[in-house]
Amino acid sequence: MGILEVKNVNKNFGGLKALSEVNLSVKENSVHAIIGPNGAGKSTLLNCLIGKLIPDTGSVMFDGQSVLGRKPHEINQMGISRVFQTPEIFGDLTVFENVMIPIFAKRDGSFRMHAFESVAHERDIVEEAEAVLADVNMLEKRDLHAASLSRGDKRRLEMAMCLSQKPKLLLLDEPTAGMARADTNNTIDLLNQIKAKRDITMCIIEHDMHVVFSLADRITVLAQGTPLVEDTPDKIKGHPKVQEAYLGEAA
Amino acid sequence: MLGLNTKDTWLLVIVALMTLFAPFLLNPFPANSSLAQFNAGYPDLMQRFVIFGIFAIGFNILFGLTGYLSFGHAAFLGVGSYAAVWMFKLLGYNVVPAIILSVIVGAVFALLIGFISLRRSGIYFSILTLAFAQMSFALAYSVLTPITNGETGLQVYTSDPQYFQRSGAPDIPHFFGLEMRATETLRMGGWSFDINAGYYLCAAVLLVAFYMAIRLFRSPFGMMLRAVKSNQQRLNYTGLNARPYTLAAFVISGMYAGLAGGLMASMDPLAGAERMQWTASGEVVLMTILGGAGTLIGPVLGAGFIKYFENIFSKINDGVLHGWFGFLPDGIENVLVTVVHPFVGKGWHLTLGLLFMLVVIFLPGGLVEGGQRIGKYVFRRRGRKAGGAEAEAARKQPAE
Ligand SMILES: Nc1ncnc2c1ncn2[C@@H]1O[C@H](COP(=O)(O)OP(=O)(O)OP(=O)(O)O)[C@@H](O)[C@H]1O
């Protein structure tokens, strides 16, 4: 049994079958990549995991509990954080506040009426946020408005926000898209460091095969809403069906 | 000090000094001079400045922080007033229980209305709050006459029980014997200043309300509210439930509104349904935006600005204008009076509307932004006069 078990999930948009009979099992503390052409349903699948969408049929179990019917904040509190395909950050807040909020959420739960404490006096949270920002090399940008960051920095910030929660499962939707080469390499290094600790499960969607093959333990290939194959990176590289459906096209 | 950082402490101290010396600051012109009509230091108006300041501070906690634009906040002001007058009728004329109950009633109503309205956001939320407020207004005006005394308005009659009214106590609202109406007039040369008990009570409450707002703005709770405004989706996917946060903000701002209503009734023991009308709800929106939504001091400035216009500009009639332009030849005098006429007196709304448009277009951050820009400009000029490459470099930096 994996930490994440997706069984027979179907999702239609009008007549469009975005997901059909998707099965996915992700082992705890592994890195599982999902690849596939544009419009394959990769983001839709992640949306079904975090409560943004509800599958028409099928089940999604995380850590032995169903996530279906739970609100997004409840699912996050179960231990799932997500980096979105287009960065979702608090643009009007400073970089530092952006990373403090997830840490507050982790410590205090989904609501706490702390209207009389001062943010500046929350020593533990401030220190933790500083450490997280240092991890992604953004400490010197702490007082900038998040909206003013470059696209690559927004992604790094969003990644830092998710990592600061120490989630059990981290979902990454094209974390390096729109990044300069140097930033991409930094991100891969960061993800490799996280992976080396082996205390977090990652599910990563990525078009950059370099990233995928250097990170993933297992790969699922999704095309037109259906998983074609699931295997180790080495096997996937040589798989004829994959060559034809995806890699061939990309090459 | 008081758990505030240096900057916030200064802000609080400045506001405290301004409210303390308001009777003097607002009466800069000698009582007999032709400019005396621009004096705003009379008790009624000063009370209104601070009461609407409190109302706007509370409204800003909801609108400025979360971005949820309520068009029904006057309803809470209205129920606060009714609650206070009922306390006068039942208990007696001490304002303390009246003010306490007005806050509680404001909270209860805000909880009810907020619970339902916050199921929607954006324009639908605004419309829901507007609908609730208009419903409250209509009910207060007609169906609920036994509680609100309908058109006449709720007031205290000699036949009311006033169970705790002691025989020696004043027969008008008082604070443990100190009549709210009590006014000491100081005359100094040509000037006269009114020191009014009611005003100072309101000012003390304003300071407490302002202090609490600063604490809230700087708290994790305040940060979450700003996060709601910035990106509610992200907040949800970060494990935070936006609903209780917005509801808490709604209830807190309802309590501020109830408090303002209670103070209003404490200054003048009357409560009428028109206090709940949508124009009153719209007014607090204008005050907040004009002053600077989401800033600490902005709503207070906006409230003062609008109330000053309402009370001072509206009194400039043609007679006054002729007085001003009297030294000019008759023809020019008449032309000028005709030109200025639509903007003053009953036309004060026109001037206010134009000013509001100018502020929204050129100073989206309200009067506070205006102040900051002036501050920066002055600072930069002084820097340049001091000379040196440093100042020149600073000038080249973008304004932000
Ligand atoms: N909310 C929605 N409503 C309607 N159609 C949708 C919705 N979300 C996705 N789709 C459609 O479902 C299909 C799968 O979309 P999805 O975003 O999951 O693809 P993807 O694999 O993430 O592609 P990409 O690599 O471009 O991000 C697409 O055809 C898309 O247009």
Ligand SMILES: [Mg+2]
């Ligand atoms: Mg996608």
